[in-house]
Amino acid sequence: MSTPQNPVLVPGSSATPTAPDPGRLRRPSSGALRRFTANPLGVVAAVVLAVVAVVVALAPVLPLADPDAIDLFGTLQSPGAEHLLGTDSSGRDVLSRLVWGGQVNLLGALLATAVSAVLGVSSGLLAGYHAGRFDTGASWVTSMLQALPAIVVLLAVRAVAGPSTWIAMTVFGVMLTPGFFRIVRGAVQAVRGELYVDAARVSGLSDARIVGRHVLTVVRAPIIIQCARVAGIAIAVQAGLQFLGVGDKSVPSWGAMISEGFRKLSIAPLLVLWPALLVGLVCASLMLLSNALRDALEDRGTATGPSRRRARAAAAAAGPATVVLPEQAEEGSALDTATGDLLTVRGLQVAYAQGDGGDKTVVHGVDLHVDSGEVLGLVGESGSGKTQTAFAVLGLLPEGGRVSAGSIDFRGTDLTGLTPGQHGALRGTDLAYIPQEPLSNLDPAFKIGYQLTTPMRLHLGISRREAKERALALLARVGIPDPARTFDSYAHEISGGMAQRVLIAGAISCKPKLLIADEPTTALDVTVQAEVLDLLRDLQAEFGMGIVLVTHNFGVVADICDRVAVMQHGRIVETGAVEDLFARPRHPYTRTLLDSMVEDGPARPYPFDDDVLRVPAADGAEAR
Ligand SMILES: Nc1ncnc2c1ncn2[C@@H]1O[C@H](COP(=O)(O)OP(=O)(O)OP(=O)(O)O)[C@@H](O)[C@H]1O
Structure with missing residues (x-):
């Protein structure tokens, strides 16, 4: 993963307000007006400016003297009835010149x-x-x-x-x-x-x-x-x-x-x-x-805390509630040349351009295969290249990164040959993504409902009202207890588990053919982890989509995956059905990972036979 980025803030000065922390700001609302009107200095300043602007704008229609009319017999007069503010050294009306000068x-x-x-x-x-x-x-x-x-x-x-x-x-x-x-x-x-x-x-x-x-x-x-x-x-x-x-x-x-x-x-x-x-x-x-505006507009109350990217971990945001839109989801497919296979990655290499003109290859010839309705676990320790592989499929490699060799066949189309626009058209529809940090993937400036309905309206061209109905249905489907309330909430008002459900709702909303979930439970506590995995499994069965589950946790793999591919140093070192791999790990690295899982204990009981799960522990004793 790439290094977290810090916000670049502009130092404050009298003429340069600081750039705000985007995580702190929310959308200006009626609260901003209330705060502004509660500031007497700001209100007085606004009134003064409004009066000056109106008077100056009305100069041609106001009963003012000609500002350029010279009166050599009436120079430097004091304020009086004829010249409210007096005259200047040429006898011109000062008030009139002030108003016209304002223009x-x-x-x-x-x-x-x-x-x-x-x-x-x-x-x-x-x-x-x-x-x-x-x-x-x-x-x-x-x-x-x-x-x-x-x-x-x-x-x-x-x-x-x-x-x-x-x-x-x-x-x-x-x-x-x-x-x-x-x-x-x-x-x-x-x-x-x-x-x-x-x-x-x-x-x-x-x-x-x-x-x-x-x-x-x-x-x-x-x-x-x-x-x-x-x-x-x-x-x-x-x-x-x-x-x-x-x-x-x-x-x-x-x-x-x-x-x-x-x-x-x-x-x-x-x-x-x-x-x-x-x-x-x-x-x-x-x-x-300007000071009153700053106070009114930048005082947004509750902070959501800093949320910085974990590399380019992108999240599937929202889409239409395809639980009630199966036909649109089918029509929405950007690929018409579907084959029986869903995703076939062959010899994938991902490289980053280096300052010296060379390349740093971080993924070396990865081969993967996912069928429709299949859940593939992509497992490996931190830095093994799981996310880079996933981002290559999504077309979201960070700046400087590119697919330097290999092919990514998605339903009969090689994604490596697509333009960014074509690849982008697949994201949010055929390809969906669930990130690791749910709260960071929701914009603190917008309510959940807005974030769910905007892409929905964009992709399906449906009305605001229809989009809301579908979003509520979708929130209910992913197990949000009070969909209407969550719909009207900001990200900081919901829990991490709920935020992950919201993101899952968005990700599945276009009934994607392939869902890539990057450690979707890592940021959640154990109970919620299990619930989210259950939800993913249910939705996968319901929609028949393929899932690539990026994780370092074999407990999660055992829980939900059909097959697993183990990555080390940017290479797939072993791949196979979950039961086989658990029972007979062939590669020493897989055995090491399994051993470490056995020491930590599984996330929760395995869903398959006990016999299969007995893997040799480091000391030769059987363990689960
Ligand atoms: N922007 C980048 N520029 C250069 N190298 C990068 C960049 N992003 C990631 N890498 C390198 O790619 C390799 C694989 O990273 P990747 O993020 O895929 O690992 P990962 O297996 O997903 O790990 P984690 O579980 O920690 O997310 C790492 O060695 C990392 O240093």
């Missing part, structure tokens, strides 16, 4: 925010989700942008492109891209390592859907917060440029008004007060709003 400043800030959000979020999503060269290139570009002094760049742009506020704010938006990029990239990298994302992949969801469904949910809150912060920064910088006289002087602006008021400070101190007050008020409100 330039607020729209400029909006432009900068939109540019930086669109560029930063899209590049962050791509870099975080796909990594590789784009990540390297985008990280390099954003580092370079961060190193550039924004004001100097904006002055240079002014010199080259003229005083246009829109050009300046577009460039400034590009310069603010790294903030969004780093937040999103960090969050996506953390989410990408989550098992529930692999689960979604196995359930047949496309990358775009996975990003939309699992990834954007996690980064939504920090993006909103960052938007508020960037808008505040853009207003402040814009006003600063206008103050320096490098803005567009043909239209009123807050910065230019501050500049003029500053020059007349000794004779008309109020002139600087109004625009400075407005800039301060808007910037402070944006900051307070």
Whole structure:
């Protein structure tokens, strides 16, 4: 198995909120609104911003004086009935110029925010989700942008492109891209390592859907917060440029008004007060709003605990309740060329590209065979290559891994010749997977019901209501005592055993032809282990599917498997019917594994004859 990944978190700073722990976040809900309205500072800030935005937007229809009308006989007037906030050194109405100036400043800030959000979020999503060269290139570009002094760049742009506020704010938006990029990239990298994302992949969801469904949910809150912060920064910088006289002087602006008021400070101190007050008020409100949003959106309550991938252990997520959909399941088969055999693996090699240009082969010429309705145990100690073999069949080898030789014949089609898209179309339908860590394979941001019904609706094109009915039926079938309640629960609200049943429900929902279960009981306590094995056995009999059960536990093999293949160092060293192999293990490695099982004791009593089970213990005495 590969090394667990740690989430890449972005260090917090005034302009850069930390990327959230995806395991901690849940979907923004009405609770977020409640938390937000409970924060008086946030509410006041939102009201202030709303009032300013509405007044500025209504400038053309409000009964305001012409902001550019010069009155040389009425300069520097104090506030009065005719000019509520007085006049400037050219006799222009200050209130009118403030309101009209807001259009330039607020729209400029909006432009900068939109540019930086669109560029930063899209590049962050791509870099975080796909990594590789784009990540390297985008990280390099954003580092370079961060190193550039924004004001100097904006002055240079002014010199080259003229005083246009829109050009300046577009460039400034590009310069603010790294903030969004780093937040999103960090969050996506953390989410990408989550098992529930692999689960979604196995359930047949496309990358775009996975990003939309699992990834954007996690980064939504920090993006909103960052938007508020960037808008505040853009207003402040814009006003600063206008103050320096490098803005567009043909239209009123807050910065230019501050500049003029500053020059007349000794004779008309109020002139600087109004625009400075407005800039301060808007910037402070944006900051307070972003803090309130952070508190409201990121306070999701109960933690589910860190859940990091155990290599690429992907899980079968959800599909339709095929207990009531046998005909669709048959039609849903992506392979039309079925033969009598289900899975035949010949000479399978899995290799990983190494930094020195060479290959590291981790699976060496594995041969396997599984018939429909047969349960094959794939046994071996940790690192023997069981999971790599299973992932090769699923088409989910981790980055850098590939099938370097051999064939995987699944119902008459060689899976090694399929494109990733074709292989993906089989996952969640003909091929299903049950993982080892059930809770980690459920997205903490979504209710169980949503996770069950979404792939169901995708694969079968059924309505939300129909999908719910089928999901409830399926939950009942796998032995969930209160399906409706579990349907409406989050992952952290159910036990590990229930989570495993939910995943089994998802895995069998498309009536798969082949189910690969990777140590499906390891994370469960002994009683629940037995129940889950019983369930698997019942479902296998009911659906007639083939099962490959990856395990290191011969007790589990004895409990449920028909045949067993023993792996060591990436090779199958022995294979045979379970009874034969238990009675007459031929390979020394198999004997060692059996001996260790005998010492530990079986998971529970074997389902077959006592005589068969007597295997020689290490000291030569018979043991079971
Ligand atoms: N991403 C990877 N890059 C290189 N080698 C890898 C990678 N993932 C796994 N391996 C190697 O492949 C070999 C087989 O690993 P695999 O995960 O199949 O073992 P396993 O039998 O499933 O063990 P476990 O029971 O611990 O999961 C190991 O030697 C492991 O180091």
